[in-house]
Amino acid sequence: MNEAKKNAGGAGFARIEIMMGMKKLTPLLKKLSTAGITGVTVFQALGCGIQHGSYEYAPEESTEIQLLPKTCLFIICEREAVSDLVELLKLELYTGHIGDGVGYRVIVNEKKYGRIEKRDSILPFFISIGGCPMLYDYHLHSEFSDDSHVPMEAQIERGIALGLDEMCFTDHVDYGIKKDWTDAGEIGWRGGDGVGTPKSSLEPLTNVHYPEYFAKLYRMKRTYGDKIAIKNGLEFGIQVHTIPQYEKLLKDYGDQLDFVLCSIHQVEDKEFWTGDFMKGRTQDEYNQRYYQEMLDVVKAFKGYDVLAHVDLIARYDPAGPIAFEKIQGILTEIFKIVIADGKGIELNTSSWHYGLKNTTPARDILRLYRSLGGRVLTMGSDAHKPEFLADHMQDAQNILRELGFTEVCTFEKHRPIAHKL
Numbered sequence: 001m002n003e004a005k006k007n008a009g010g011a012g013f014a015r016i017e018i019m020m021g022m023k024k025l026t027p028l029l030k031k032l033s034t035a036g037i038t039g040v041t042v043f044q045a046l047g048c049g050i051q052h053g054s055y056e057y058a059p060e061e062s063t064e065i066q067l068l069p070k071t072c073l074f075i076i077c078e079r080e081a082v083s084d085l086v087e088l089l090k091l092e093l094y095t096g097h098i099g100d101g102v103g104y105r106v107i108v109n110e111k112k113y114g115r116i117e118k119r120d121s122i123l124p125f126f127i128s129i130g131g132c133p134m135l136y137d138y139h140l141h142s143e144f145s146d147d148s149h150v151p152m153e154a155q156i157e158r159g160i161a162l163g164l165d166e167m168c169f170t171d172h173v174d175y176g177i178k179k180d181w182t183d184a185g186e187i188g189w190r191g192g193d194g195v196g197t198p199k200s201s202l203e204p205l206t207n208v209h210y211p212e213y214f215a216k217l218y219r220m221k222r223t224y225g226d227k228i229a230i231k232n233g234l235e236f237g238i239q240v241h242t243i244p245q246y247e248k249l250l251k252d253y254g255d256q257l258d259f260v261l262c263s264i265h266q267v268e269d270k271e272f273w274t275g276d277f278m279k280g281r282t283q284d285e286y287n288q289r290y291y292q293e294m295l296d297v298v299k300a301f302k303g304y305d306v307l308a309h310v311d312l313i314a315r316y317d318p319a320g321p322i323a324f325e326k327i328q329g330i331l332t333e334i335f336k337i338v339i340a341d342g343k344g345i346e347l348n349t350s351s352w353h354y355g356l357k358n359t360t361p362a363r364d365i366l367r368l369y370r371s372l373g374g375r376v377l378t379m380g381s382d383a384h385k386p387e388f389l390a391d392h393m394q395d396a397q398n399i400l401r402e403l404g405f406t407e408v409c410t411f412e413k414h415r416p417i418a419h420k421l
């Protein structure tokens with residue numbers, strides 16, 4: 001656990017959730033401000049309670065659900081202030097009518113650091129307070145990726161040991177290279193020496209087995225959900241000609257996903273790590289071709305949340321990373337689309353264990369993204385093994401701060417949730 005989290009141990013914050021009508025919002029905000037409360041978030045919602053949306057209590061005559069407009073307020077305050085605040089709320093919000101839709105609950109932090117709610121709460125977000133940046137990993141792999149043998153349990157237990165707040169599995173799907181388990185025909189295997197290697201250590205050329213993947217993710221949430229938040233993600237290794245397959249996948253499983261990484265892992269069905277893609281091209285040519293594919297993908301495909309390891313090609317470039325000036329123009333075009341679509345990019349901390357000199361993507365690229373107005377950003381280790389989980393995450397946070405970023409995001413059902421850095 002980091003020092004900031006330890007130090008925040010005694011802070012003692014609470015959150016008060018209030019459900020109320022719109023009318024009383026302005027007077028209540030005035031009172032709260034006078035009482036010195038500044039941490040207020042307001043949502044507009046529709047809802048009903050035991051009265052099924054009727055204004056007076058007569059449940060036997062009213063079985064149909066009717067949704068009424070509601071206003072929800074979240075107030076963050078110090079624990080000592082709770083009882084005074086509750087008194088203030090009762091005074092301000094009491095109507096005397098049953099079924100007036102007014103209610104509140106108080107949630108006091110259960111952990112020693114800034115966490116203020118149980119993870120199994122129905123509320124779709126967590127709030128880090130007391131200057132404790134969220135510690136999480138939004139790019140990691142398990143036994144459901146062709147190139148990892150690590151069970152989800154091992155990754156999760158490591159995440160808990162590291163004190164992570166949240167982790168999102170993003171196992172591989174690479175149409176064009178790999179088949180779905182349900183596709184007709186033989187499954188290909190790779191790895192080993194081709195003679196004496198047992199099949200268990202070979203890699204199947206397959207995508208995630210979707211039904212088993214989601215079933216296991218839900219089992220993991222049941223087992224570990226009180227210790228760490230676990231999210232459902234996938235990493236799409238996408239190309240323009242494989243977009244229809246991803247659209248189909250999203251149609252079938254999109255509602256089970258919180259988060260989708262968009263990666264360019266191969267172009268023209270040729271992979272980078274094997275060197276196939278670079279063969280017969282100059283450095284300028286294969287870089288140009290790589291970013292052109294990325295541009296064409298982000299123009300045509302909107303089913304992702306975050307563009308992963310934007311300059312992945314640099315990791316495998318035998319000539320070393322290309323000069324930023326040569327790719328700045330096309331990256332600007334790409335980022336303008338990403339930002340306009342409300343999508344983001346990631347800082348991928350695998351650069352440390354690959355021994356790269358720069359970050360992934362390079363600092364110039366992160367700076368460019370920010371200068372164009374990019375704010376949605378996630379951090380991920382790309383760990384295929386527990387030893388690399390959340391690798392150098394605090395270094396990554398420091399670098400982002402140096403570059404002027406003030407927030408990082410997590411995702412819930414493709415909705416970005418910003419956390420202060």
Ligand SMILES: [Zn+2]
Pocket residue numbers: 235263265308309
């Ligand atoms: Zn990747």
Ligand SMILES: [Zn+2]
Pocket residue numbers: 139140141235382
């Ligand atoms: Zn990955």
